[in-house]
Amino acid sequence: MSFRISLSGMNAASADLNITSNNIANSNTTGFKESRGEFASVYQTSAYGLARNAIGAGVRLQQVAQQFSQGTIENTGKALDLAINGQGFFTMSNGGSFVYSRAGNFGTDRDGYVVNPSGHRLQVFLPNASGTGFDTGRMSDLQLSTADAPPRPTTRTTIATNLPGDANAPATATFDPADPTSYNYTTSMTVYDSLGAAHSQSMYFVKTANPNEWQVHTYIDGNAVGGPTTLQYSNMGALVAPATGDVTLPTFTPPGGAAPMDITLNLSDSTQFGNSFSVSSLTQDGHSTGRLTSIEVSPEGVVQARYTNGVSTPLGQVVLTNFANPQGLQPTGDNAWAETFESGQPRRGFGGSSEFGLVQGGALEASNVDLTEQLVNMITAQRNFQANAQMISTQDQITQTVINIR
Incomplete structure (x- = not known):
C-alpha cells in the first residue's frame, strides 16, 4: 500500500514539474496565462463508507487551473x-x-x-x-x-471675420477683383467638387457709403458666383442682415465634368468691431479623395481609418x-x-x-508567468519527487528486512 501512496506522490510531483515546465517555456509567449496544478488527497472507501481512522491512499491531480491575472x-x-x-x-x-x-x-x-x-x-x-x-x-x-476614400463636394462654407468699424468706402467705386483699390479686404479658402478637385473660393468685402453696411462678392476660380450680397451690422457690431448669416450662392458649374456646386456661405460669426480686419476661422464641409495612412484604436476599441484628406472613418468596434x-x-x-x-x-x-x-x-x-516563482515551484516539486522516491526506497528496505527474517 505504501508503495502505491509514494508512487502517487511521484506522479503528482511529475505532473507539477510538467506544469511548471510549460509555464517557463511560455514565459515570453504573448498573452499566455500560466497554469497551476491543484491536487487532492485520496482515501479508500468501502460499502460502509470511510473508516474514522482511515489512512490516506495518496494524492491525485485534481485539475490544472489557468490563472487569468493581468500580464504586463x-x-x-x-x-x-x-x-x-x-x-x-x-x-x-x-x-x-x-x-x-x-x-x-x-x-x-x-x-x-x-x-x-x-x-x-x-x-x-x-x-x-x-x-x-x-x-x-x-x-x-x-x-x-x-x-481611396471617396471625395465629398463642398456644400457649406463658414467664415468668421471682423470688419473694421471705422472703414471707408474704397477709392474706386466700381468693383473689380483685379483692382485692389475697388475693395477693402479679401480672403479665400479651398472648396471641392464632386470629383474631389480643389477650387479657390474668394470673398471680397467692400464698405458702402451707408453706415454699418458692407457688400461681399464671391468668386470661385476667378469667376463671379452671383452678384454682391449686402451685409448689415448693428451699432453694436453684430450682424443683423442676413438674419441667419446664410448666403445661398448661385449654382457654379466647375470644368472637368463634375456636378454643379451649390454652396451656402455662412457669415453668422462675422462682426464689425475696432479698426482692424481679421479672419479667425475658415471652414468648409468638403474634402478630396484620400488614401489610407494609418489605423488608430481608441480605448473603447473603436478602429478608425485615417486618410490623407484628413477624414477619419470608423471601421468597427472590437x-x-x-x-x-x-x-x-x-x-x-x-x-x-x-x-x-x-x-x-x-x-x-x-x-x-x-x-x-x-x-x-x-x-x-506579455505572459503573466513569474519566472522567479516558477523556479521556486520547480525546486519544490523536485524535492517532493525525491522525498517520495526515498519513501519507496525505505519501504523496499523494510520489505527486504522482513523477507530476510529466519
Whole structure:
C-alpha cells in the first residue's frame, strides 16, 4: 500500500514539474496565462463508507487551473497590436466558429482581413446605419480597405471675420477683383467638387457709403458666383442682415465634368468691431479623395481609418467577450481558448463597458508567468519527487528486512 501512496506522490510531483515546465517555456509567449496544478488527497472507501481512522491512499491531480491575472502591457508602436487592460478576451472567427484570446498580435492577410498569426479573424461590431454608433447585435470580420476614400463636394462654407468699424468706402467705386483699390479686404479658402478637385473660393468685402453696411462678392476660380450680397451690422457690431448669416450662392458649374456646386456661405460669426480686419476661422464641409495612412484604436476599441484628406472613418468596434467561469475555457493552442459547458455562455461587450477592460492600441500583453516563482515551484516539486522516491526506497528496505527474517 505504501508503495502505491509514494508512487502517487511521484506522479503528482511529475505532473507539477510538467506544469511548471510549460509555464517557463511560455514565459515570453504573448498573452499566455500560466497554469497551476491543484491536487487532492485520496482515501479508500468501502460499502460502509470511510473508516474514522482511515489512512490516506495518496494524492491525485485534481485539475490544472489557468490563472487569468493581468500580464504586463508592453508598447510596440505597431497600430494593429492590441492589448486588453482588464477583463475580457478578443473574439475571433476560426472558419465560422469562435475562439478567444488575450494575444493581440494582429496583422492583415492578402484580402485585408485583420488576423492573428494563426489566421483567425478579429471580430468587430459594425457601424450602424446612422453612423453615430455601432450595432452591438451584429458582428463581422474586421477588414481594412486600401481603396481611396471617396471625395465629398463642398456644400457649406463658414467664415468668421471682423470688419473694421471705422472703414471707408474704397477709392474706386466700381468693383473689380483685379483692382485692389475697388475693395477693402479679401480672403479665400479651398472648396471641392464632386470629383474631389480643389477650387479657390474668394470673398471680397467692400464698405458702402451707408453706415454699418458692407457688400461681399464671391468668386470661385476667378469667376463671379452671383452678384454682391449686402451685409448689415448693428451699432453694436453684430450682424443683423442676413438674419441667419446664410448666403445661398448661385449654382457654379466647375470644368472637368463634375456636378454643379451649390454652396451656402455662412457669415453668422462675422462682426464689425475696432479698426482692424481679421479672419479667425475658415471652414468648409468638403474634402478630396484620400488614401489610407494609418489605423488608430481608441480605448473603447473603436478602429478608425485615417486618410490623407484628413477624414477619419470608423471601421468597427472590437468585440470583447467574457465568461462566468474563465477557468472552464478549453485551451486549443496558439494562444486561444474555446467555449465549454463549464465556462458558461459568452457575454459580449466592448472596451470600458460593464465588466470589460480598456483596449490599448500599439501594445501587447506579455505572459503573466513569474519566472522567479516558477523556479521556486520547480525546486519544490523536485524535492517532493525525491522525498517520495526515498519513501519507496525505505519501504523496499523494510520489505527486504522482513523477507530476510529466519
